[in-house]
Amino acid sequence: MKACSWIITAALALSCRLSADAQPAGAGQFDRAIEAGLKRVVKLYGGGFGREHGYGSGALVSPDGLIVTTLSVLIESPALRVVLPDGRRYPAKIVKRDQRRQLALLKIEVEGTAYFNLDYDGRISPGDWVVAASNVFKVADGPEPVSVSIGVLAGRADLAARRRAQDYGYTGEVLITDVIVAAPGAAGGVLLDVEGRFVGLIGKPVISKRTNTWINYALPRAAVAAFIDETQNADLSEDSAASDPATASARPDLGLLLFDVGGRGRPAYVERVRKDSPAHNAGVRPNDLVISLAGDPIETCAQYYQKRDDLRVGDIVEIVVKRGDEVLTFELTAGGRKE
Amino acid sequence: MIPSARPWKTWRLIRRIAVTGLVLTEVAAAQPSQGLDALDLAGQQQLVFKQALTRIAPSVVRIDTIGGAQPVRRDTQDMSRRAAPGFRQADGPTTGVVWSADGYILTSSFNFARDPVVITVTLADGRKLVARLIARDRSARLALLKINAENLPVPARAEAGSLRPGQWTLAAGWGYGGALPCVTVGILSALRRMDGRAVQTDAKISPANYGGPLFDVEGRLIGVCAPLGPGEDELAGVEWYDSGIGFAVRCDFVDRRIERLKRGEILRRGLLGVNLDVRETAVGEASLEEGASGLRILGEPRGPAAEAGLQTGDVVTRIDGMPTPRIVDFKRAVALKAAGDEIKVEYIRSGDGGSAMLRLAAPSDFKQPPAATP
Numbered sequence: 001m002k003a004c005s006w007i008i009t010a011a012l013a014l015s016c017r018l019s020a021d022a023q024p025a026g027a028g029q030f031d032r033a034i035e036a037g038l039k040r041v042v043k044l045y046g047g048g049f050g051r052e053h054g055y056g057s058g059a060l061v062s063p064d065g066l067i068v069t070t071l072s073v074l075i076e077s078p079a080l081r082v083v084l085p086d087g088r089r090y091p092a093k094i095v096k097r098d099q100r101r102q103l104a105l106l107k108i109e110v111e112g113t114a115y116f117n118l119d120y121d122g123r124i125s126p127g128d129w130v131v132a133a134s135n136v137f138k139v140a141d142g143p144e145p146v147s148v149s150i151g152v153l154a155g156r157a158d159l160a161a162r163r164r165a166q167d168y169g170y171t172g173e174v175l176i177t178d179v180i181v182a183a184p185g186a187a188g189g190v191l192l193d194v195e196g197r198f199v200g201l202i203g204k205p206v207i208s209k210r211t212n213t214w215i216n217y218a219l220p221r222a223a224v225a226a227f228i229d230e231t232q233n234a235d236l237s238e239d240s241a242a243s244d245p246a247t248a249s250a251r252p253d254l255g256l257l258l259f260d261v262g263g264r265g266r267p268a269y270v271e272r273v274r275k276d277s278p279a280h281n282a283g284v285r286p287n288d289l290v291i292s293l294a295g296d297p298i299e300t301c302a303q304y305y306q307k308r309d310d311l312r313v314g315d316i317v318e319i320v321v322k323r324g325d326e327v328l329t330f331e332l333t334a335g336g337r338k339e
Numbered sequence: 340m341i342p343s344a345r346p347w348k349t350w351r352l353i354r355r356i357a358v359t360g361l362v363l364t365e366v367a368a369a370q371p372s373q374g375l376d377a378l379d380l381a382g383q384q385q386l387v388f389k390q391a392l393t394r395i396a397p398s399v400v401r402i403d404t405i406g407g408a409q410p411v412r413r414d415t416q417d418m419s420r421r422a423a424p425g426f427r428q429a430d431g432p433t434t435g436v437v438w439s440a441d442g443y444i445l446t447s448s449f450n451f452a453r454d455p456v457v458i459t460v461t462l463a464d465g466r467k468l469v470a471r472l473i474a475r476d477r478s479a480r481l482a483l484l485k486i487n488a489e490n491l492p493v494p495a496r497a498e499a500g501s502l503r504p505g506q507w508t509l510a511a512g513w514g515y516g517g518a519l520p521c522v523t524v525g526i527l528s529a530l531r532r533m534d535g536r537a538v539q540t541d542a543k544i545s546p547a548n549y550g551g552p553l554f555d556v557e558g559r560l561i562g563v564c565a566p567l568g569p570g571e572d573e574l575a576g577v578e579w580y581d582s583g584i585g586f587a588v589r590c591d592f593v594d595r596r597i598e599r600l601k602r603g604e605i606l607r608r609g610l611l612g613v614n615l616d617v618r619e620t621a622v623g624e625a626s627l628e629e630g631a632s633g634l635r636i637l638g639e640p641r642g643p644a645a646e647a648g649l650q651t652g653d654v655v656t657r658i659d660g661m662p663t664p665r666i667v668d669f670k671r672a673v674a675l676k677a678a679g680d681e682i683k684v685e686y687i688r689s690g691d692g693g694s695a696m697l698r699l700a701a702p703s704d705f706k707q708p709p710a711a712t713p
Contacts, residue, residue: 029380125389126521127389157518158517208547213580292403
């Protein structure tokens, strides 16, 4: 009995010792991931503004002080500083930004830190464990380890989101998780698999336009790696097709005239289909109700026109219509109409 | 670089244990190579989650709706009007579960709070069909759709009696779009909540999976995810989304309602029209001279209770044969039925037993809102 309590005390001492060192070693299923996260996620402090918080997280991606994080007001501060997991503080400067991916690369003058290897091309699928590591709510201070939580990869989907009243810039595919990471300070933190490998970078808190709820997501490893590998500042990159002079003057056109007598919320019923137009050739007919265009639901005439105007001449898109009790999907190529 | 750190890490652990002393070495010996086993365990768990998802996936359908307006607060005459303040319904896809092979899809009425003009169902095999909204169960936030299809894959059911708190539960939903439904994982938190209608889980439940399945690691259906706040407002309860407090309406509860839903009836909470003495339930049971226990009727019975001849001071001992020593038992027994259903009330009056059959009324059948107890 006495020996038994001895061992329990010793076990407690061991676990306390390990956690105090922030170096758990082989006791639980998530130890390896947690250790990887705690050694490679940094705390960011900078300027807050209005409802933008003055703190955040970042991920070390090189041994010489490159840190990837999300674009924010925080990093624009001249007083931007980085606190490494061991508590050392460094001023940081911005190497480059990417508006499209909403990412930024920072640099501090340091050598020999642990870092995430983004070259690993592992597969992770919905239902796999993930560990999130970030300084959410700036709970950790100085050398204190950042916060870790577990959950699973929920799935993948393109991000259709808004931040406050505005549409959010990132529209590519993201990783969705059931770990609550849509919280102040978590952005720039990491999602890792159980082996501790980098899976994604936690994005800024945004509201999904599909659910009107906060969506817990991370930018996939490949997108983060592509951003880091790009040599040039992506700030000024323009959408090449939009600036193509051959198509710039043509407005996209499908050949549909809707039954639009004005007023809000008018459903997108087709009144006429112009002969030999893309819609005509695809098989759309008068009295069809357009319910989706290019993957987005269409509820009103106004939404149809807006979505159509967002197309580019030559885009191959799907149009879904309701005809009686049938739902029909057609593929068509957006035509152009000169102004 | 992290995988290569593995042997080095292990070696450092061994070295640390060696210098820390004899007792710690004993502890380490009692847990040989536990790190590797733990990692294997994690791998096995996630494999199980994925298999469960694969099994139920054919029965999880995507629902798209077109048209409809933002819901206005209904005058439901119950306490629900302040529910879900400020939440606006989005227009993204939602989720349903194949309930029967002949085309009935069970989902949450949350998804149709906007009274959409067009509803489509996309089956797991890719077929997209127009659906009809057959009925809603306002007390359990359910909706029943019908599509013209045969031989649909009905999910296996987790036996109600086998459920236990702490077991793994998963939820799946189409709310975020994507090529596959998103999955969330947690445990079963409680077996009976919301008057016994639902199980509770800490898997994340939200508009992204309302109407979708809650299922076990074998891919067997436990219930249908729904927001279950107080009252009958379709958006009530959404304020708890992703909080770790989530609900799924139990399959065995649905079984009691499904025939009425198939007939196209809108089901409401059923009320007897009595106020009960809750004081006595606060200490557990109301003791009676006869040794039985029950709930004493306070004030004048109204509606169905008055019509059935129940009187002030009667002690209700059983509802549909189920003993009602405490208010929670009474609520659960009544909640199994809906407004319009017949229910048997057994009571004791002045030492004599009696019973009555009555037909439950809906909240709107009372001019004055009844008190909090049904």
